[in-house]
Amino acid sequence: MKTGVNEEIPLNRSLSELEQQVIDVFVDGVKVLGMPKSLGEIYGLLFLSQQPLSLDDVVTKLSLSKGSASQGIRMLRELGAVKEANANGGRRTLYQPDVDLKRLVGGFIREQVRPHLESGKGKVNELLKVANQEDDKELKKFYRVRLQKLEAWMSRGRIVLPLLQKLLGE
């Protein structure tokens, strides 16, 4: 789990105090969502940059490895949190953040939450069959009630999450 904030000692000369602190906010944010720190760093950097940035800019400014930056950007793109900026000539690609909350939340739900709800639903249906093999009548009934509750939770999630997204977007 997570406990208090841990003190940062990055001392990165190329990041302004402001940038550093905004990044901290995003790092905190992505950690709450159970995602790696580097995603928060990269998104935070882009969020506070007037110009779109290249992979190399990210590597330099955040002083993380090329591999890490590459994977981080990929993930952010899958989430729809970062987009390519230009596709100009054969030049290196530049990235900029998507700053539409509704879409950010939508991406998160689609990529991180949905899959689990889907697979969970299927699994519980299986389990209901298993539960029916229980001999003890009382216990069987109890199992059914609980499993159905679990199933109901998941259905509800699948209904409510898109609604949440909509609420955030207005």
Place this chain on the structure above:
Amino acid sequence: MKTGVNEEIPLNRSLSELEQQVIDVFVDGVKVLGMPKSLGEIYGLLFLSQQPLSLDDVVTKLSLSKGSASQGIRMLRELGAVKEANANGGRRTLYQPDVDLKRLVGGFIREQVRPHLESGKGKVNELLKVANQEDDKELKKFYRVRLQKLEAWMSRGRIVLPLLQKLLGE
């Protein structure tokens, strides 16, 4: 590189197949929320138990350490996901799950999300001041816009999350 001969088997004799699988579902669930596996195990076990269970039951059935079980139960109680069952005489305390989705979600929001939104909001207010020291007029304006967006996101979160909770509870 493994040669599938002697796969490590959990092989916990005291958990039925059904229990094990339901626990898996909950473990998956808590991991999505960025919480330790043991919370899912404990909650899952309680969720599928007709009788309330003691700390010792949990330790035995899940074969995890007393320390882990103790801390896990504490966290689940703070989240409001688990309650004491009886408080009968000077006997060992028994635990049972709260199975009300609305309250579960409420506890999660209160314990895991709210604190970050609160502290984040404060921090961003600080940062707006810092941003105003920027000399470049254009850049200063850009910073203000972005920081205000960030602030707006947090406000919206604080409004919408309780609403989400309400929606889930109906």
Place this chain on the structure above:
DNA sequence: GATTGTGTTCAAAAAGAATTGAACAAACCG
């Protein structure tokens, strides 16, 4: 007031997740 049953705490160990770095691919250019 010693003993036993319950539960908590926390330093150390183990498990697990993220990051690095070097090798590799692909596209461009002269």
Place this chain on the structure above:
DNA sequence: CGGTTTGTTCAATTCTTTTTGAACACAATC
């Protein structure tokens, strides 16, 4: 082509978090 620039991949390493286990506290029991 051969060289350069840009980006990806993945095994090895590093870092973080979780779990363990033994010591401790408390209270009930004999």
